[in-house]
Amino acid sequence: AQTVTQSQPEMSVQEAETVTLSCTYDTSESDYYLFWYKQPPSRQMILVIRQEAYKQQNATENRFSVNFQKAAKSFSLKISDSQLGDAAMYFCAYRSENTDKLIFGTGTRLQVFP
């Protein structure tokens, strides 16, 4: 069975600085999808970025980018120029190619200090 591990329960960053959130996963599959979701205090789950495993190029969405290392089964999220509104819980998630089920990590709470 696939598992997702987020080893940093909490992280903090100064406004305008860069922070990296870690995520590792375990799978025997070769084709799959990875996601980062943001959950602000409103509790809404917001998709931040997605990566298809067959693509070697790292996904980027404005200030958010990932470092996808398929061999190492690592999928970290980098937030550049951090803003106060980035403060939230961040979840890493895995999805197999042949199912729509998401497998989530335990989350990393990010604090942003002015």
Added chain:
Amino acid sequence: EAQVTQNPRYLITVTGKKLTVTCSQNMNHEYMSWYRQDPGLGLRQIYYSMNVEVTDKGDVPEGYKVSRKEKRNFPLILESPSPNQTSLYFCASTITGARVSEQYFGPGTRLTVT
């Protein structure tokens, strides 16, 4: 506006009193699922449905029931709630079979069972 709605948003109930949390989506999605979110555990899938009248257990189905009589609705039923079902619940939907389709989440239902 494409969305997933859940009702109620907040619910406090007592042990053993049957309750239903409704979920509805307006995107004609085939796949719908329920997750529960608990501190330190992330989100875990309770039940899912591939289409009308097709439902199956997720990772933590004990104590829950679902039904899918219409494509847009996927209610979660707790026939005899217990305190260990106190949690934050999310309904989600997506198109089945698309390669990297986004899952749309509802706003969440905070359930407390005393």
